[in-house]
Amino acid sequence: MAHRIEIGFGEGIRDALGEKIRKRIIEHLRIPVDSVQTIEVYTIDGPLAPGELGKAARGPLSDPVIQETAIDHGIARGFDWLIEVGFRPGVTDNVGKTAGEAIALLTGKPVRVYTSRQYVIRGIRDRCALDTLTRADAERIASELLANDLIQRYDIIDGKTWDPAAGIKPYVPRVMGENRPRTEEIDLNVPDAELVRISQERVLALSLEEMRILRDYLKNDAILAHRKEVGLGATMTDAELECLAQTWSEHCKHKIFNARIAYDDGEGNTREIDSLFDTCIKRSTREIRERMGTNDWCLSVFSDNAGIIRFNDDWNLVFKVETHNSPSALDPYGGALTGIVGVNRDPFGCGKGAKLIFNTDVFCFAPPDYDRPLPKRILHPRRIYEGVREGVEHGGNKSGIPTVNGCLVFDERYLGKPLVYCGTGGIMPARIAGTPTHTKEILSGDLIVMTGGRIGKDGIHGATFSSEELHEGSPVTAVQIGDPITQKKMTDFLLVARDRDLYRAITDNGAGGLSSSVGETARLSGGCELDLKKAPLKYPGLNPWEILISESQERMTLAVDPAKSEEFLKLARKMDVEATVLGRYTDSGWFHIRYGEETVVLIEMSFLHDGLPQMNLRAVWAPPRHPEPDFPEPPDLGGALKAMLSRLNICSKESVVRQYDHEVQGGSVVKPLTGVVNDGPSDAAVIRPLLDSFEGIVVANGVCPRYSDIDTYHMAACAIDEAIRNAVAVGASLDRLAGLDNFCWCDPVRSEKTPDGEHKLAQLVRANEALYDLTTAYGVPCISGKDSMKNDYQIGEVRISIPPTLLFSTLGKMEDVRKAVTMDVKRPGDLVYVLGKTFRELGGSEWYALHGAIGNGVPRVQAETAKALYEALHRAISAGLVASCHDCSDGGLGVALAETAFAGGLGIAVDLKAVPAEGIGRNDELLFSESQSRFVATIRPEAQEAFEAALAGCAIARIGEVIPDGVLRIDGLGEKRIIDEELAALKAAWQKPLAF
Amino acid sequence: MSKKISAIVITGNGTNCELEMAHACRLAGFDEVDIVHISELLCGTKRLDDYDFLNLPGGFLNGDDLGSAKAGANRILHAAVAGGRERLFDQFARFIAAGKLILGVCNGFQLLVKLGMLPDLDGLYDRQTVTLTYNDSGRFEDRWVHLRANAASPCIFTRGLRGIYLPVRHGEGKFIPQDEEILERLHRQNLIALQYSNGEYREATTDYPANPNGSIDAIAGICNETGRIFGLMPHPEAYLHRTNHPRWTREELPEEGMGLALFRNAASFLRSNSF
Incomplete structure (x- = not known):
């Protein structure tokens, strides 16, 4: 039977969170309330005796100096409304997980703990003692401020009928394993309209043309023969379809940046552009590197999870910026938290893996004082602002990575989708065991090992979902909540493993989950064979395709030499990190995925990666x-x-900046706030990554989307110039400055929904031309980048497209920080x-x-x-x-x-x-x-x-x-x-x- | 020849200031400085007994999910060390009984308080009598503060200091004693080693933001009766060099940061005959 432990503050103790909520109810919702009190609730699902419940309540779950506890009855007294907010089944509950571990250590009994929080609200009473706070008010407070319906549920309790002795009945949001895992076969030999329907219903985000290619792939006799050997036929499994959709998504394949574009410059000239990525971005970097000759300090560009440059003879720097826009639109806190801990894994999963040394964030929002009616499914900009800010706070601060620089940009069109740019830099030894760390190698026979968190349904379809505009049916499961501490424990472990040379290669599980991480790294050996049944799950009932593409957080995939696997796994156990061998890398040329003995995916590596036409x-x-x-x-x-x-x-953005730890790791030199009373706006950050050296790093950003209304060429040119001049302003030198491009665009593909797609694509072309012109002129090579191409909102007749936005970030080496x-x-x-x-x-x-x-x-x-x-x-x-x-x-x-x-x-x-x-x-x-x-x-x-x-x-x-x-x-x-x-x-x- | 002295910096489960803490120990002259993951202690490959100075750095033990350092304290109290009948707590108790030094910064201070090792007025090590809870502002804040040192305090670490300027970086730093009696004893025994103060270190202040969290009587750091266990919310390891100072580009500052003094005091005490 489940029990409830409630923890509240004692008499006279200030409830700072309650105060904050009270202020927000008054300021955001304009509902007058007298007080808000918070009560933490732990629902314990496990065989605890009454004495053990008491020990848990008074032990790890409460602070005896300021808090009181109650078991299976209510603490709240004398209120108008009580709102209890808890998670829906399957949503990551970090506090519940920690509580479960603490109670298990205390009692020796395994329990599951689910958390919820009560907000006890008292209205302002006027002299006639009329209730000023109605149920409708309480509903609004719950739905518009306290709970996000996508991931949370809430109960509203009327103070008049409240019986504290009875309290609230425990509710356990357990995920019910609704089915036995199974694999479905999908017949693609169907009319075109049906292909389109399949793509839409499954959130595959594949076009008709792409669906046809999948259909035709299974018409090749040699392939069919090989499939037959493993028990597969001429229809595609759901796992295959999902896996291909992930790999071929705009998010993963950057189809638009690689497209062949006929560009009409508006003056009667049409030019052919064979991939903007190749002809503008990569070409610029290549030319700059050629010019640098033997002084070239770029080590790995555009080929790994992040860019790698030389810091000095012994150390390399790594940098990556990503966006997490669509999830942040639906759940600002979880979306942004996942954004920051997600991008952390890019430098961490780059080369041999880098220690993370700084974060930088840029948010683009609609004005927080927006006061017109909101389109359906859109959260108020102020709520997005607060939620994103807090998500990044928790993700960054709890990971112990200083947030050294960033900015906020406001434009009403970001109502359609907020942009949440998160960047992370890292440092790694230039060599480990005598081998350079900036390259990756995997040999056939190496084991595929997954470490860190477990797999759940969270984050399914993140990659394909972000390759679409925000629409009515945008999937709930695409939203997830990160857990910085599980990730910190994992990174602590993997850095030790790295320095002991216990693994051959590392990559992160981000968009597309295992299908992507293993699919990508398997290119290095030439194939893989993996058993999904071995993957540790958060709860039973996941279908093989779900395990394959789930984007559950805090996971890295490693290639481990079988001779070192025992030592690797032993170290993981010792450091309390889950690590599981899922299969092995091969050179078979096949991406082969099993669920136990049953093959659920068999696709040629070449088709998986190169089957998609330009x-x-x-x-x-x-x-x-x-x-x-x-x-x-x-x-x-x-x-x-x-x-x-x-x-x-x-x-001033001080209120946000102060809530981010910008000094942890001890190397802070130029902080985001500066001046005689520490509140002036710094242009860029300077940090000292090695505490016994005065060599430093400069980090800066440039972003100016308003200029896109006139010409995206100049928007991009100005963003690049801004990022560079910010860096130069604090002391960076042009000859040791690297850039990162991060494009957030509105859909630039002409269609019925997007009649002006050709114009938006022309805007993209112009921005890329500026990128080429400016980076080559300054000699600042891009070392990595990212794009997010579907930043639109479309529900009913309402379409909102963001202004085309390029964030340009710079990373520089400074010889002596004392010159800053x-x-x-x-x-x-x-x-x-x-x-x-x-x-x-x-x-x-x-x-x-x-x-x-x-x-x-x-x-x-x-x-x-x-x-x-x-x-x-x-x-x-x-x-x-x-x-x-x-x-x-x-x-x-x-x-x-x-x-x-x-x-x-x-x-x-x-x-x-x-x-x-x-x-x-x-x-x-x-x-x-x-x-x-x-x-x-x-x-x-x-x-x-x-x-x-x-x-x-x-x-x-x-x-x-x-x-x-x-x-x-x-x-x-x-x-x-x-x-x-x-x-x-x-x-x-x-x-x-x-x-x- | 002077005594060899050694420092241990514990990390793991969300601790994140271990590198700069270890750096401070090295700069202060410790002969041996080890950053030790808590799993090493739990599996018995490392023991606190082998060190003289225990550092509990800042961070977020288990995310501070159950309140700051709560889950971390629970672990130390209840986790067993492999290969024996000892709990980790027993090693802590032995370390204290041996008269060695413990410094807890931020999350480390929260841990000491929640374990009951500070202020430890009765010498039992495990009864919590004060706490550190949510800032009055309801938010995490990173800002530099002035701290006034109590010259009459038995605290080993703040010896000879008048005041010190350091950053706070926390969401749960508000110091609250269990009752008036505890507070009175803290004052009477001069266990309040550091208080948030005005810019000249003359007066303690409860005004925000000089007192960044609303701490009762502006308490920023306390020690036990022997002065050998010390915890503080601000980060001394964040100011080891003048370039850490937020105004180093506009003020004449000594090369060495003010935070190092605490570690130097620890080192000279351990080398002295009084230890």
């Missing part, structure tokens, strides 16, 4: 024209600057410089957006000029000539000057007439133009000569100085002083919007 697509570019705004220069530019500082894309520079002004009397020229480039700017306009004059990167500036600036920084340096991005020079000043707590007095500019006649335009490749720097007066000499030939100018008074004083292009604002007021405007 897509043929058409792209047509037609540059949009937007009306030019015609508002006059506002008289109050001080007020305008404050309005700009309060823009969501500009304002931060963005805050340092001393009164220092000279203020602007580096780089300002043009009238306000198209897509925050200034125009503030006036409800887009315009057309999008910023254009002049890479050759910028490169010279970046190199010169790097020389100046290396020589110790620069006191502060801050890049100009959203909000331009005006915002950069204000941030520089208030971060340092000292005023700045400048004259706009001195700013290097061209074609600008208005103060507002000079202040807020978003021309690229510019910085605000401050210099000690005694360094002036050397600094100007170092930057000779670049467009720089001294525009004023740092002053002791706490004001920003700007003289305009005319005779007038146009801004004279207290720093405190500017800073308050900047800090207020997101200070929740």
Whole structure:
């Protein structure tokens, strides 16, 4: 029989979570409540005696100093409504798992524990003692704030009928094994309409053409003969179909990036592009590496789970950025948590495996104060914001990886799908046991070993689901919740195993699960044979195809030399990590999967990986024209600057940054927040991965989707420039800087649903051309990347497509972190410089957006000029000539000057007439133009000569100085002083919007 | 020739500050510093008895799923060491009885408190009388704080310190004693070694954010009566070099970070005749 243990805070103890929820009920839902109290509930399913229940309750489950416990009765008293929220069957319950382990250790008895939480709510009573809180209010609180119906269930209990002695009856959300595992055969010899239906119903996300290829594959006599030997016929098994759908998904195969594209440039010229990936991204890296010659520091690019570069003779760096958009749309917390712990496994599963040393996150959301009706199945942006923030907090902090850098981008179109970019870097020894670590080798006969978590139904169809738009039937099982601690235990173990050279190769289980991890690594030996029945399951009843493609988290797949397997498994047992031999790698040329003795998949490796024909697509570019705004220069530019500082894309993100541990591992050098009171916005992060060395790493990002409304070429160019100049601003050098591209697009394939697909594809082509042009101009090679192509929402008539978004991330090596520079002004009397020229480039700017306009004059990167500036600036920084340096991005020079000043707590007095500019006649335009490749720097007066000499030939100018008074004083292009604002007021405007 | 001294840094199950903790021990001059996974202790290949200084670093033991360090404390109390009848707890008890040094930082402090090893007013090692719980803000916070040292404290680690500037990085750091009597004894016996304070280390403060979590009487770190067991929420191992300081690019700072002083005190005590 199951029992319930309830844990609540004692009298007079502050319930911080309850407080937070109360605030959210009032702020998000505008329902007045007096108090919220939380009670943790553990439902114990196991043979515990009453004494043991008491020991568990007062032992590991509660804090005797501040909490009280109750067994099989209720703690709550005197409330209006009680809402209890628990998980649906099969949803990962990390706390329940830990509680079960703790109780087993305490009592020696195996138990299953399921957790839920009560929110005990009291309304505000008015003088007439009328109930102000209705059941409908409680329903709203439960469904719109506390519970996510996809993964959680809730009960609402009326305070008037509550009997604490009886409490709530225990409910055990056990997964019932509904069937005996079985494999279904699917006949593909059916009419086309039926093929399409099969693809849709099974969430295969395969096109009719692809379904036909699968159908025809089974018409080959040689293949049929071989199938017959293992008991398979001329129909496809569900496992085969699912496995092929995963492997051939847009998510895994990047069909659009590899497509043959006929590109019409809108001026009557049509060009053929044979794979954007090959001709733009890989080609750029190849050319840059050729130029570097013997100094090439790239080690592994585009071939593994992450990119690998050299750090020094003894260490390599690894970096990867991924997105987890679709799951985060459905369950922001679980989706984002899985996003971060998922991308952790990429560097970890790269080469021989890297120790993880930093995270970086970029989120794109709709504004949190969105106040119009929400389309069906869309969660409120504020809820997405809080959920994603918390998911990444738990994933990053609990994994002990510092979140060193990131940003938040707001645009209403991210209502359709939020973008959750998570990146992770790692470091690994350059050699282990004398062998380089950046390559992978697997020999026929090596064992396939899975380690870490168990397999459940969670995350089934994640890869195919993310290859579609968000629609009515988007599958619930695609959502999952990660468990950072299971993963941490596994990575602790695998790093020891790696250093003892106990495995040959490692890869992660992400999208597509085993079908993908084993399918990919089996290419190295030339085949595999694996028994799904050996895989450890979370609960019985999974069909073989489900085991094969489940995306249950925290799992790595390893190739282990049979001679070392015993030692490997022994170490796993000792360190309390599950490791299971599932089969072996072969050189048979076949991907052979069994369930016990029964073969459920037999596919040629060549068909699995190369059977998919190249897509043929058409792209047509037609540059949009937007009306030019015609508002006059506002008289109050001080007020305008404050309005700009309060823009969501500009304002302080401190409330989010503080909740991420950005210093764990002890190597923090430039933190995300800097300045006289530690709250200015750093341009990039600098960390020291080896504590006994001063060699460092620079990490930065660039993202500017608003420019996509004008031209994605310039959007991409600006994102790349931003990521590079952010890195340069803190001291990175162009010649040791690597890039990562991460494209999030709206569906660029023309169809009935997407009539403008050719335009969106042309946008993709243009962004890639910019990527080629810019990365080659700067000599910054991309080492890895990712794309997510279906970021649309379609339910009924409502279609929302995100703005095409490229996140460009940079990773640089810094020879000596003690040369790093931060963005805050340092001393009164220092000279203020602007580096780089300002043009009238306000198209897509925050200034125009503030006036409800887009315009057309999008910023254009002049890479050759910028490169010279970046190199010169790097020389100046290396020589110790620069006191502060801050890049100009959203909000331009005006915002950069204000941030520089208030971060340092000292005023700045400048004259706009001195700013290097061209074609600008208005103060507002000079202040807020978003021309690229510019910085605000401050210099000690005694360094002036050397600094100007170092930057000779670049467009720089001294525009004023740092002053002791706490004001920003700007003289305009005319005779007038146009801004004279207290720093405190500017800073308050900047800090207020997101200070929740 | 001075005595050889050794330090053990325990890791595993979600601990994550072990590298910088070990680095601090090395910089402080320990002759031998081992990062030991808890499984090594449980299977008996390593023993606490072989070390002089036990470090319990920060992290999230078992995700802090049952409240900070609760599941971790449960393990130490109840897990048996292989090949004998000993529990891990017995090794801890022996270590303390031998007068050796224990430092718990953040999650390690939470662990010591929940085990009952701090403040341990009755010398029983296993009765919890204070706790560390959710910050008043209801959120995890990473921020630097000023800490005022109590010159009258018997704490070995804070000897000679007036104040120290370190980061906190926690969601459950609010110090609450079981009752007034316990609090009064902590004050009377000067077991409150560190308090959150204003910028000049002059006065303890309960004002947010200088006191980042709402700790009663601004308590940031406490020791036991012998001063040999010490726990604190802020991270001394996060400030070992001036480049760790959030304002190192704008202030004149000594090369060595302030956090190292605690480890140096531990080392000199262990080398001294009083040990």
